[in-house]
Amino acid sequence: MDTKADDEGNLPIVVEFTGGLELLFSNQRKHQIALPSTDENGRSANLAFLVRYLCQSLMTGRRKDMFVTDGTVRPGILVLVNDADWELEGEDQYELKRNDNILFVSTLHGG
Amino acid sequence: MPPTPCALCNASRALIIRPKNHQKLCKACFISLFETEIHNTITANSLFSPGERVAIGASGGKDSTVLASVLKTLNERYNYGLKLMLLSIDEGIKGYRDDSLQTVKRNAVQYEMPLEIVGYDELYGWTMDQVVSQIGKKGNCTYCGVFRRQALDRGAARLGIKHVVTGHNADDVAETVMMNLLRGDLPRLARATSIVTASAASEIKRSKPLKYAYEKEIVLYAHHKGLDYFTTECIYSPEAFRGSARTLIKSLERVRPSAILDVVRSGEDMARLVPAEVSGGHRGGKDVIVNEGEAEGDGGCGSANGRASGGEMADMEKQLLENDGARDNETEITVNGHKHDPNCNKSNRMPKKLRKQQMGKCARCGYLSSQDICKACMLLEGLNKNRPKTQIQVSVEEEDSSPTLTRRMEGLTVIPGHQT
Ligand SMILES: [Zn+2]
Numbered sequence: 001m002d003t004k005a006d007d008e009g010n011l012p013i014v015v016e017f018t019g020g021l022e023l024l025f026s027n028q029r030k031h032q033i034a035l036p037s038t039d040e041n042g043r044s045a046n047l048a049f050l051v052r053y054l055c056q057s058l059m060t061g062r063r064k065d066m067f068v069t070d071g072t073v074r075p076g077i078l079v080l081v082n083d084a085d086w087e088l089e090g091e092d093q094y095e096l097k098r099n100d101n102i103l104f105v106s107t108l109h110g111g
Numbered sequence: 112m113p114p115t116p117c118a119l120c121n122a123s124r125a126l127i128i129r130p131k132n133h134q135k136l137c138k139a140c141f142i143s144l145f146e147t148e149i150h151n152t153i154t155a156n157s158l159f160s161p162g163e164r165v166a167i168g169a170s171g172g173k174d175s176t177v178l179a180s181v182l183k184t185l186n187e188r189y190n191y192g193l194k195l196m197l198l199s200i201d202e203g204i205k206g207y208r209d210d211s212l213q214t215v216k217r218n219a220v221q222y223e224m225p226l227e228i229v230g231y232d233e234l235y236g237w238t239m240d241q242v243v244s245q246i247g248k249k250g251n252c253t254y255c256g257v258f259r260r261q262a263l264d265r266g267a268a269r270l271g272i273k274h275v276v277t278g279h280n281a282d283d284v285a286e287t288v289m290m291n292l293l294r295g296d297l298p299r300l301a302r303a304t305s306i307v308t309a310s311a312a313s314e315i316k317r318s319k320p321l322k323y324a325y326e327k328e329i330v331l332y333a334h335h336k337g338l339d340y341f342t343t344e345c346i347y348s349p350e351a352f353r354g355s356a357r358t359l360i361k362s363l364e365r366v367r368p369s370a371i372l373d374v375v376r377s378g379e380d381m382a383r384l385v386p387a388e389v390s391g392g393h394r395g396g397k398d399v400i401v402n403e404g405e406a407e408g409d410g411g412c413g414s415a416n417g418r419a420s421g422g423e424m425a426d427m428e429k430q431l432l433e434n435d436g437a438r439d440n441e442t443e444i445t446v447n448g449h450k451h452d453p454n455c456n457k458s459n460r461m462p463k464k465l466r467k468q469q470m471g472k473c474a475r476c477g478y479l480s481s482q483d484i485c486k487a488c489m490l491l492e493g494l495n496k497n498r499p500k501t502q503i504q505v506s507v508e509e510e511d512s513s514p515t516l517t518r519r520m521e522g523l524t525v526i527p528g529h530q531t
């Protein structure tokens with residue numbers, strides 16, 4: 001019935017980190033992940049949930065504050081949803097779809 | 112959400128929302144508009160002349176990589192007639208600069224530009240690795256920043272080039288405006304907001320064509336054009352952006368995206384109110400300000416931009432306290448235009464004292480300086496005095512850096528409006 005999720009109720013998506021953020025995630029730019037299709041409260045998985053999920057399940061570095069402050073993505077980090085600025089997609093309320101590509105780029109590092 | 116159409120072509124899907132005006136653009140329109148605006152900045156300020164040889168201060172990071180790419184594009188599109196080349200500084204930091212220099216070398220091939228690399232070791236006899244092994248990690252960004260400014264000038268001189276462009280963006284300028292506002296450093300505020308800085312002694316002009324470009328758009332430009340740039344933070348300033356004025360700027364942008372350019376414009380307006388004797392004197396033409404290489408940021412590191420180093424908000428609080436006791440016998444210039452109300456005499460609203468800039472040449476190296484000995488030579492003197500005789504002493508130095516040097520450093524940094 002559910003065309004969005006796989007058999008285990010997970011959404012396959014690609015998450016990428018650049019601009020220095022990869023240091024927090026196994027020093028690896030591209031991650032293929034299976035995100036639970038619903039959040040803690042049973043609602044469809046959105047970007048806010050993805051960010052929480054990444055902090056809990058994918059982050060290897062200790063400097064969580066480099067990625068998240070005050071419960072949301074740190075100012076100075078750009079979020080692109082399938083190459084579009086997340087501001088065009090409803091920011092952290094954007095509901096993830098199968099095979100989405102989410103890119104986090106830090107602009108805080110040296111230029 | 113249905114896809115938003117591009118505000119310009121109305122055909123493609125909008126991927127970018129511009130921070131300064133919320134305009135929603137497709138990739139092609141964004142790239143074209145970004146380039147056109149840089150072109151407008153260049154022509155409005157007459158930054159270049161035909162046939163001019165221009166060195167791009169290249170760190171391999173996003174800003175200078177975008178600058179090189181855009182200048183190449185514009186030079187060809189509008190026939191500027193510029194001879195562009197890349198000038199890189201090798202600070203001598205193993206595992207950091209080695210990698211970023213590889214990026215610059217690839218850029219030289221990609222953009223078909225000659226590349227010149229000047230090293231701290233050949234210029235000063237010290238690599239940053241050696242400096243850090245002597246003084247420890249604390250305060251090393253000061254050395255790096257001071258050395259870098261001279262290094263770009265010296266590299267350009269070696270190439271016979273009189274114009275160096277750097278990748279300073281609107282966020283960098285806004286950050287510097289904020290810092291100097293908080294410090295009450297009007298001379299530096301004036302220099303930092305100027306798009307062109309020239310120094311009488313070195314004859315090397317500096318300019319920042321990306322001055323009005325948002326860092327966010329620079330990163331998006333690099334992303335959408337697929338540019339090859341390097342992003343690892345300098346290993347000696349891993350916390351460089353923590354508690355910094357940078358964080359403040361980024362938080363402002365999150366609340367109101369136009370804030371960054373607003374701060375830049377406010378800085379420019381305030382700079383216009385600074386008397387020429389204070390800012391270092393105008394040299395013909397508008398928006399040209401003489402400097403001794405200090406205008407670009409605050410001697411931080413992590414990039415050729417000399418971005419302010421971390422924790423400076425906390426440092427500044429300390430400095431401001433110290434400054435209260437640091438009023439020495441400076442040449443006094445009263446900023447006019449402020450009616451003095453005799454009834455206010457009891458309050459603290461005294462006219463701000465500003466130090467008059469007097470430029471000369473460093474007695475040791477000949478570099479432009481307001482002191483007999485320039486900042487780099489002062490730092491080198493301290494380093495050379497304490498150069499360890501054997502390798503074993505290096506580890507002992509780690510914790511306890513030279514007290515004389517530390518004292519000298521404090522003298523160099525705490526006095527407001529004081530250029531050394
Ligand atoms: Zn368009």
Ligand SMILES: [Zn+2]
Pocket residue numbers: 473474475476477478484485486487488
């Ligand atoms: Zn000198």
